[in-house]
Amino acid sequence: DIQMTQSPSSLSASVGDRVTITCRASQSISNYLNWYQQKPGKAPKILIYAASGLQSGVPSRFSGSGSGTDFTLTISSLQPEDFATYYCQQSYSSPRAFGQGTKVEIK
């Protein structure tokens, strides 16, 4: 089974900051890597698919990169509505797997 590891597990940042979250797969998953945002009490929302594809309706300040085993989610200028928990997820094979999450908090 493929394991997904995110870092950091949490971070504090200010509005306007550039934020980077990393995700590592235990084996190569090509570009089958998605990023989700989850706010308290809500279901996750897809942000990025296939490592770098921006889901329709998602602001362009979100971007993704990487392939193989190492991936990155970047928020270019953090907005108040971006404070949430972010998860990576591999769609390369079953069982599907999520990273443990990165909580982005207000500094």
Next chain:
Amino acid sequence: QVQLVQSGAEVKKPGASVKVSCKVSGYTLTELSMHWVRQAPGKGLEWMGRFDPEDGETFYAQKFQGRVTMTEDTSTDTVYMELGSLRSEDTAVYFCTTENRDCTNGVCRIIFDYWGQGTLVTVSS
């Protein structure tokens, strides 16, 4: 527009079973791949398994093998997830979600696009 509406919160005793439903509207059930994901209080997302209504195929995470069953009722466009031998560690919000697979111009988008609202299952004596 696809909508997933889940059944309400449940409280169960250790050793019991729980069956959570997920009613699908706006799409034909047999055209979807249905997955279940759970989230314990204050914890991350945990994938449980998938059910493909088109052929009835299932794939369960090893952790839940022997305890989980995913089924469908096509007459009501509803999928079900039943988890047995409950223990306190199974206390969580359970989500159903659809997996959308679309390959265009060499890029494959395989994502969880629609989600139910979540069902809280509490296991307590």
